Amino acid sequence: MTTPSAQPSFTPDSLLALDSVLTEEERATAASVRGMLADVVRPHVARWYLDGTLPARDLAKTFGDLGLLGMHLEGYGCAGTSATMYGVACRELEAADGGVRSLVSVQGSLAMYPIHRYGSEEQKQEWLPRMAAGEAIGCFGLTEPDVGSDPSSMRTRARRDRSDWVLDGGKMWITNAPVADVAVIWARTDEGVRGFVVPTDSKGFSVSEVTGKLSLRASLTGEIVLDGVRLPESAVLPGVSGLKGPLSCLTEARFGIIWGATGALRDSLEQALAYAATRVQFEKPIAGFQLTQAKFADAAAAYGKAVLLALHLGRVKDGAYPGVRITPEMISVGKLDNVRTALAVCRTMRTILGGSGITADYSPMRHLSNLETVLTYEGTSEVHQLVIGKALTGLNAFA
Known part of the structure; x- marks a missing residue:
């Protein structure tokens, strides 16, 4: 046959x-x-x-x-x-x-x-x-060992000492930290939260790499310790004070996540399609089975919606619609839905690969593992739900 x-x-x-x-x-x-x-x-x-x-x-x-x-x-x-x-x-x-x-x-x-x-x-x-140019690498120090979703509770402090600043504290889960040349560190001061541009070779600045991760393994993550790091006044970011500074940076970064999640989804779908076309069971490729095709149809629909949402937010951010500006709430919708959609699709595409899907030869399980971190960092799903909920109801449910 x-x-x-x-x-x-x-x-x-x-x-x-x-x-x-x-x-x-x-x-x-x-x-x-x-x-x-x-x-x-x-x-x-x-x-x-x-x-x-x-x-x-x-x-x-x-x-x-x-x-x-x-x-x-x-x-x-x-x-x-x-x-x-x-x-x-x-x-x-x-x-x-x-x-x-x-x-x-x-x-x-x-x-x-x-x-x-x-x-x-x-x-x-x-x-x-x-x-x-890629000649210097940077990192962003906001999250702390005991402070994640509530940055207003950060414990890292910066105090004035004559014309200098002295930083003490620690930051955790910092991507790029083990190889960074410069860190943007956010700290509490008597004047509110301020940002500092900190060369990583500063005395008192140290990094320990976080090992044993089960997600985002092809990424360098570190814990930063600030032990009396002395900086000149010129190290302060002069253009912002308060939590507006770090939160605006997170909004900027979340936009990239909205698009990135569609890439993980697409790659998982493409790999599963290629595998199913050649994997023969019961004398025909498994791509020819109804349940497999149902999974592909749902995945393709999810991908299309995710890309169009990302594209719409991109056009808004680029000023394509007069009088309409991108808002943190828009970004929250995109980050919340695209990441959890991608996670669900990658998990389903892994099932099409069967046992082969748990090996490093195929990407869906690597993507779904990575997306577990993406679901958490730069605002957990719960945080984004509350941001959207507050926008829709006018009531703050964070506390």
Whole structure:
């Protein structure tokens, strides 16, 4: 008996003509990033994941050469692209691995962004060109060992000592910290929460790498200890005070997550489709079974909706609609729904792969494991539900 062959008419993107809603430049960016990742990341990422490591410095230089670091920022060596273009790049990066996307997101949206928006001209000139080129790596110090969703309870303190500042405290779960050259540290002061640009070779600044992770293993995570770190007045970010500073950075970074989650979803769907087309059971490819096709149909629909939500938010952020501005509540909707949607789809695609799906040879389980972290960091699902709930009801349910 001849085994029927699979001859698909559509891809996850072509099914809803999703490429047609992107500009020619956005499609070119996606192709460029995808090609680079096929050369320098995809052949190695499974091994990095298994080993719990990432060649962050080498990748940062490669990403810098391609203009990906801080690409949505203007000047100082940054590419100055649109927010949507940055989102398209994040989709391709997370399709390769969430840890790789996190390297780029933290560098551009959490380390470079606050310096670019709130920093002095001296701080911008000192750090941004090198960070854009991938010659210096940054990290973002907000979360603490005992303080996560409630940053107003942070314990890290900065006190004045004559013309200097002295920082004491600790930060936890800090992506890029083990290899960072500079850290944007948020601390309580008598004047409220302030941001500090801290070279990581400062006396009293130390980092311990977090090991034993079961998620985002192809990412470098650290615990920062600040033991009497003395900084000059020029280290303070002069353009912001209060929690507005760190929260605005998180809003910026969450936008990249909204797009990145669609990349993990798409890659898992594509891998499951390819596997199901060649895996033969009961004398035909498992892609020909009704239950398998039902899973694919649901996944493709979920992917299309997630991309269109990300694209809409990108267009709003880019000012495409007069009088409409992006809000943190919009970002919360996108982060909440796209991440949990991607997580559910990746889990279902893993089931199509059967036993093979629990190996590093295939991406869905790696993606779903990574997404468990993405579901938590930069605002848990519960936090985003409460943000949206407050917007809809006018009542604060946080306390």
